[in-house]
Amino acid sequence: MTEKYDVIVIGAGPGGMTAALYASRANLKVAMLDRGIYGGQMNNTAEVENYPGFKSIMGPELAKKMYESSTQFGAKLLYGSVTGITVDENGTKHVKTDSDEYEAEAVIIATGSESRKLGVPGEEKYSGRGVSYCAVCDGAFYRNKRVVVVGGGDSAIEEGLYLANLCENVNVIHRRDELRAQKILQDRAFANEKMSFTWDSVVTEIIGDDMKVSGVKVHNKKTGEDSILEANGVFIYVGTTPMTEPFKDLGITDENGWIVTDEHMETKIAGIYAVGDVRQKFLRQITTAVGDAGIAGQEVFSYLQMKK
DSSP states (O other), X not given: OOEEEEEEEEOOSHHHHHHHHHHHHTTOOEEEEESSOTTGGGGGOSOBOSSTTOXXXXXXXXXXXXXXXXXXXXXXXXXXXXXXXXEOTTOOEEEEESSOEEEEEEEEEOOOEEEOOOOOTTTTTTBTTTEESOHHHHGGGGTTSEEEEEOOSHHHHHHHHHHHTTXXXXXXXXXSXXXXXXXXXXXXXXXXXXXXXXXXXXXXXXXXXXXXXXXXEEEETTTOOEEEEEOSEEEEOSOEEEOOGGGGXXXXXXXXXXXXXXXXSBOSSTTEEEOGGGBSOSOOOHHHHHHHHHHHHHHHHHHHHHHO
């Protein structure tokens, strides 16, 4: 039998949990759907320093606090991988997962984004055997070893600093001659004796033996020189890709897969909203996801009131 809700929130990261909080506090019947544990990318973040109310807090701890808050008014967390959404002639949304189907008058998509792959030889082969996209998850395996971090944005430098507390050396490989990370993160990285930098360079291959990574092949874009950097681990932070594959048939995404909304977080389909990192937007942070979700949670209530 199909379970029915007023609102289904797809995703239980900071955006999804905040949306569930606002909608359930308005006395709506709310379910959050996620394929794994609540928290999203916060579970992969060592330390959060830019969320109001906390001078510093570990990502998983913030996720736990948000979850406790989001479920206090009755919102339920359900597990499943969403495979698609259809809308019937009455405007009811049918959300299909790999094992169940749910109905709701409104849907809030908060599926976020995932780490972009380099797409070079060796990346897939050594995934989980030296290639990682999460320093918090895997950093402990490289204690007192040499690693490289690929990227130059906030995530790359934040995770590089985390790794520097564990590793003998962290070599940041960046395709430009300056970092894109916030100035405060750059200052910390440049001041850290365990961090070094390989500029104007791209990784062309990840190499190793049958069991583990031994290094990376690097091409310098300015000099044309190719070289090999020895490393026991490779941590990749080169951007993100929206997790919108289940929604592509709805026609609500741009050419790059990000969901397009108006200022009320509503897509071009009435009653379907999107919040957080999955949206077409400039800044993707916990704070912006929470802000989006507060708006969406209130807009969903207004939308359902008008339908009565």
